[in-house]
Amino acid sequence: xxxxxxxxxxxxxxxxxxxxxxxxxxxxxxxxxxxxxxxxxxxxxxxxxxxxxxxxxxxxxxxxxxxxxxxxxxxxxxxxxxxxxxxxxxxxxxxxxxxxxxxxxxxxxxxxxxxxxxxxxxxxxxxxxxxxxxxxxxxxxxxxxxxxxxxxxxxxxxxxxxxxxxxxxxxxxxxxxxxxxxxxxxxxxxxxxxxxxxxxxxxxxxxxxxxxxxxxxxxxxxxxxxxxxxxxxxxxxxxxxxxxxxxxxxxxxxxxxxxxxxxxxxxxxxxxxxxxxxxxxxxxxxxxxxxxxxxxxxxxxxxxxxxxxxxxxxxxxxxxxxxxxxxxxxxxxxxxxxxxxxxxxxxxxxxxxxxxxxxxxxxxxxxxxxxxxxxxxxxxxxxxxxxxxxxxxxxxxxxxxxxxxxxxxxxxxxxxxxxxxxxxxxxxxxxxxx
Ligand SMILES: Cc1cc2nc3c(=O)[nH]c(=O)nc-3n(C[C@H](O)[C@H](O)[C@H](O)COP(=O)(O)OP(=O)(O)OC[C@H]3O[C@@H](n4cnc5c(N)ncnc54)[C@H](O)[C@@H]3O)c2cc1C
Numbered sequence: 001x002x003x004x005x006x007x008x009x010x011x012x013x014x015x016x017x018x019x020x021x022x023x024x025x026x027x028x029x030x031x032x033x034x035x036x037x038x039x040x041x042x043x044x045x046x047x048x049x050x051x052x053x054x055x056x057x058x059x060x061x062x063x064x065x066x067x068x069x070x071x072x073x074x075x076x077x078x079x080x081x082x083x084x085x086x087x088x089x090x091x092x093x094x095x096x097x098x099x100x101x102x103x104x105x106x107x108x109x110x111x112x113x114x115x116x117x118x119x120x121x122x123x124x125x126x127x128x129x130x131x132x133x134x135x136x137x138x139x140x141x142x143x144x145x146x147x148x149x150x151x152x153x154x155x156x157x158x159x160x161x162x163x164x165x166x167x168x169x170x171x172x173x174x175x176x177x178x179x180x181x182x183x184x185x186x187x188x189x190x191x192x193x194x195x196x197x198x199x200x201x202x203x204x205x206x207x208x209x210x211x212x213x214x215x216x217x218x219x220x221x222x223x224x225x226x227x228x229x230x231x232x233x234x235x236x237x238x239x240x241x242x243x244x245x246x247x248x249x250x251x252x253x254x255x256x257x258x259x260x261x262x263x264x265x266x267x268x269x270x271x272x273x274x275x276x277x278x279x280x281x282x283x284x285x286x287x288x289x290x291x292x293x294x295x296x297x298x299x300x301x302x303x304x305x306x307x308x309x310x311x312x313x314x315x316x317x318x319x320x321x322x323x324x325x326x327x328x329x330x331x332x333x334x335x336x337x338x339x340x341x342x343x344x345x346x347x348x349x350x351x352x353x354x355x356x357x358x359x360x361x362x363x364x365x366x367x368x369x370x371x372x373x374x375x376x377x378x379x380x381x382x383x384x385x386x387x388x389x390x391x392x393x394x395x396x397x398x399x400x401x402x403x404x405x406x407x408x409x410x411x412x413x414x415x416x417x418x419x420x421x422x423x424x425x426x427x428x429x430x431x432x433x434x
Contacts, residue, residue: 081107180283188226191221324359
């Protein structure tokens, strides 16, 4: 079926031939008969990584294939979502080892982006919980990949954005839990200096993330709330049914502006009374605060928005972030969402994370914010950092090549080996790699 599709940022939007994957033989037939294909999960990547002339939609290819309750290993087809896994796993006393800030992503999408959560500094990215997967490569062969088998393809598929082939199944390891609740601790930080100290002092927490008020400058530059968490241990594994609300229509573009962002930030910062806050929190509220509002991306209006996420090496993170936050607060184009996380070492060679700090920001799409992003790109590059492909819709090929340098060259060798005819490509591939 031909239809218009986009990533979560609603930009760019393209018309594509979308094939709904339901059965493996139909999928194999489709792969053998067309060129310029890309796989797509739930379209939660923000930019153009899941867009192409021919799109294989895996969102209905969601089957549970087996569960080893001794080892906590789950076998699923690639369209199973993290939400479906949680509904299955939590009542049995298991949880996802790694989860991004939305549970509405597929296992295929989580592998292709090698997603990270609030625990990268302790437990790594999604690759750390994947035992093996099956993937269809350029000549139509199905290959099984693990740390031992076809290991080059295994490693370069993490962060490979669907360009090494189409993942059809995966085995993932879950972790044991004994509660649906999180023991939460929030700490207010007056500025960037303090939030860095707090991250270091609390590095033994499994989960940590900070919300930053990126419109503040001067002495309050980087004022933030650090949010820490551990799985509680009260034996309560009962899932509560929650009602999500939906954004009913596209907001007019003037609704999100400097004034509303400033008002939101002031309210958010003062919601926590006092320096410290401790409570038991539902896991959904801690891990997936935005999932309770379905289609929240419509708040940015029809023109859409882009997410700007980068990471800087640990020893240069403070100086680089200071310069970036100064540039943003000086421009007045604040972001509703500004999330700072600490990454540890990354095992997958072509993946976004590196040891250091990562900041994610949302900007409504406009000439001015695109110009601001270009200025920020130069700062990220100057400090030896890089951008997250799953969030990107606008970076230039030159910036990307400088940032990913050697690891991109190795990636291209693996792609050449398993997909020499470039059957798998995307708009992002043509924008960045060519
Ligand atoms: C609110 C929100 C919060 C987020 N928070 C985080 C976060 O904290 N950390 C993080 O890392 N990411 C985060 N993300 C990004 C998201 O986790 C990733 O973009 C994820 O890849 C989306 O999965 P998806 O199933 O929607 O895949 P899509 O967006 O449809 O596709 C993403 C990529 O995966 C590839 N792909 C999908 N399925 C397959 C398959 N079967 N075989 C091969 N390739 C495939 C696509 O080709 C594409 O390149 C967030 C996104 C949102 C909207």
